[in-house]
Amino acid sequence: MTTNTSLPLADSGEAADLVAFLTRLLRFDRAAAVRLQAVAGGGGADPVGADGVVAVFGRLPLGSTGALAIRTARLARFDSAVDLTVSAGQLLEGVDTEAAELRLPAPVTGPSWAGLLPPRAGWELVGEPAALAVAPEVTAAVREFRERSEAVPEHHRTRTVLDGLADEIWARPLAAQPELPLRAAHAAYVIGFLTPQSTLTVHRAGAWRRLSCPAGSIAVRSTAALGAGLGLTPLR
Numbered sequence: 001m002t003t004n005t006s007l008p009l010a011d012s013g014e015a016a017d018l019v020a021f022l023t024r025l026l027r028f029d030r031a032a033a034v035r036l037q038a039v040a041g042g043g044g045a046d047p048v049g050a051d052g053v054v055a056v057f058g059r060l061p062l063g064s065t066g067a068l069a070i071r072t073a074r075l076a077r078f079d080s081a082v083d084l085t086v087s088a089g090q091l092l093e094g095v096d097t098e099a100a101e102l103r104l105p106a107p108v109t110g111p112s113w114a115g116l117l118p119p120r121a122g123w124e125l126v127g128e129p130a131a132l133a134v135a136p137e138v139t140a141a142v143r144e145f146r147e148r149s150e151a152v153p154e155h156h157r158t159r160t161v162l163d164g165l166a167d168e169i170w171a172r173p174l175a176a177q178p179e180l181p182l183r184a185a186h187a188a189y190v191i192g193f194l195t196p197q198s199t200l201t202v203h204r205a206g207a208w209r210r211l212s213c214p215a216g217s218i219a220v221r222s223t224a225a226l227g228a229g230l231g232l233t234p235l236r
Contacts, residue, residue, distance in 0.1 A: 007054055009073055010100070012097050015102070021056065021191070021216065022092040022095070028061055031087075033114065035085050039081060054075060054102065057114070063166030064163040065171075068117070069216060071216040085110030085114045090105035118210060121205075123203040127180075128199075129176040133176040134174065137175055137182070138194070141170070144169060179202055180202050180209050184220045185218075188213055193216045193217075198214060208222075
């Protein structure tokens with residue numbers, strides 16, 4: 001268990017990026033919890049700063065399956081490893097943009113998804129889709145979901161029905177990159193990672209698929225391969 005009470009971020013820009021990420025995440029769930037990990041620099045699936053990196057994992061409840069959104073921030077220095085599940089709201093309150101510091105709240109009992117994160121290593125590049133091709137596909141699917149959900153009689157428009165409709169749409173393979181479900185691109189869009197100027201890469205590791213954007217990553221896991229791709233790692 002870590003004794004850290006705060007983490008020094010590399011600069012105020014890193015702090016502002018965390019604020020934006022947590023603010024967007026809390027729009028989906030005001031009681032959201034996040035998994036937070038700080039590790040030393042060097043190694044892993046992607047390069048990180050020599051002084052270490054902190055990664056924040058949050059779940060976007062898009063249908064019954066959801067997707068993991070990951071935002072990383074460089075540390076000014078690395079003292080010791082940190083691995084906590086905390087309240088997203090309390091973590092947001094602990095971000096000091098002026099001091100470039102992240103104060104750590106008390107840990108909470110985490111949701112089930114927090115115990116199963118993407119692996120740190122073993123990722124294989126499978127594609128580099130153009131954001132200009134991905135974005136229109138996402139907006140068309142959002143429009144389809146809205147039109148079809150509005151067509152459901154109000155007395156039948158339950159959470160179960162809407163989740164089933166969302167799962168049907170977001171589980172489709174992305175036309176611009178069939179290796180990836182549409183759910184991952186939609187999650188990147190709603191959390192603010194996907195923009196028309198984004199440089200995108202798609203990786204796979206076992207049952208996991210990862211869509212990486214300059215601002216962060218989305219990881220999704222196939223339920224058909226339980227037990228595959230286990231690990232605890234920050235990604236970007």
